[in-house]
Amino acid sequence: MTEPTILTETHGRVGLVRLNRPDALNAINAQLTRELIAAVEAFDADEAIGAIVITGSEKAFAAGADIKEMEADSYLSNLITNKFSPWDRMLSVRKPMIAAVSGYALGGGCELAMMCDFILAGDNARFGQPEIKLGLIPGMGGTQRLTRLIGTAKAMDMCLTGRMMDAVEAERSGLVARIVPAAELLAEALKTAETIASMSLPAVLLAKEAVHRCNEVGLSEGLLFERRVFHSLFALEDQKEGRAAFVEKRKPEFKNR
Numbered sequence: 679m680t681e682p683t684i685l686t687e688t689h690g691r692v693g694l695v696r697l698n699r700p701d702a703l704n705a706i707n708a709q710l711t712r713e714l715i716a717a718v719e720a721f722d723a724d725e726a727i728g729a730i731v732i733t734g735s736e737k738a739f740a741a742g743a744d745i746k747e748m749e750a751d752s753y754l755s756n757l758i759t760n761k762f763s764p765w766d767r768m769l770s771v772r773k774p775m776i777a778a779v780s781g782y783a784l785g786g787g788c789e790l791a792m793m794c795d796f797i798l799a800g801d802n803a804r805f806g807q808p809e810i811k812l813g814l815i816p817g818m819g820g821t822q823r824l825t826r827l828i829g830t831a832k833a834m835d836m837c838l839t840g841r842m843m844d845a846v847e848a849e850r851s852g853l854v855a856r857i858v859p860a861a862e863l864l865a866e867a868l869k870t871a872e873t874i875a876s877m878s879l880p881a882v883l884l885a886k887e888a889v890h891r892c893n894e895v896g897l898s899e900g901l902l903f904e905r906r907v908f909h910s911l912f913a914l915e916d917q918k919e920g921r922a923a924f925v926e927k928r929k930p931e932f933k934n935r
């Protein structure tokens with residue numbers, strides 16, 4: 679029987695997905711791609727789950743797409759199978775996803791982290807898009823998401839030289855939301871995800887959607903989307919509860935309706 683390439687656990691209202699190819703620094707092969715996306719989609723569909731954490735090992739979040747598996751790839755096979763297109767399904771995940779990155783997040787590993795809604799980095803994290811050293815370019819979103827996150831100059835530097843960024847540079851550049859001591863990374867990611875999961879789910883889903891809208895539309899359309907979503911949240915019991923809890927100086931009890 680084939681070993682699973684990911685492991686899943688639940689921690690309260692948080693779904694945890696761990697990459698599990700220790701001998702290959704969690705290199706992303708076809709099996710891992712299938713299993714990881716299926717696990718994320720299962721958590722997204724699970725009413726008991728409010729947020730998802732994706733993590734790897736201490737040494738590697740993921741060292742990229744599996745270079746050994748590319749041996750048989752050709753222009754034609756990539757075109758016909760539309761290689762990497764299954765990752766488009768991550769765009770349809772509605773619950774927040776946090777990447778907890780310890781060690782290497784390179785190539786497809788960095789791109790997987792950037793598919794999440796934000797990245798928490800261990801102080802030992804190293805990010806890079808080294809595909810250029812293989813005569814390639816990023817193929818799982820690196821040229822687009824990295825540029826949106828850190829700007830053209832830095833993205834060019836990363837994609838053209840293939841150099842790695844440490845956690846401090848990644849945070850300073852806007853790739854990473856926060857740096858945490860590596861030993862505390864998973865606990866902090868789970869705590870952050872649980873905080874998100876304790877909020878009103880409809881508000882969380884819409885906040886995520888509104889922030890991502892920024893990368894899709896112009897300012898006036900984005901502002902209008904935000905305002906309409908803001909207006910609509912007043913139709914929910916959770917908004918009444920959130921306001922009442924503030925006034926009554928107690929914790930809100932959201933019912934996700």
Ligand SMILES: CC(C)=CC(=O)SCCNC(=O)CCNC(=O)[C@H](O)C(C)(C)COP(=O)(O)OP(=O)(O)OC[C@H]1O[C@@H](n2cnc3c(N)ncnc32)[C@H](O)[C@@H]1OP(=O)(O)O
Pocket residue numbers: 701702703705706741742743744745746747782784785786787789808809812814815816817818
């Ligand atoms: C998405 C697209 C379009 C492309 C890509 O992502 S291409 C891949 C980009 N990533 C890389 O180029 C990084 C490749 N890995 C490394 O440079 C190094 O492994 C390292 C710097 C991350 C770590 O070096 P270290 O010396 O500590 O460890 P290794 O002995 O090199 O690795 C241990 C073990 O893992 C295998 N490995 C590592 N990365 C990959 C990978 N991307 N694909 C397949 N296998 C990988 C490595 O071969 C070794 O296994 P063996 O001892 O069995 O060879």
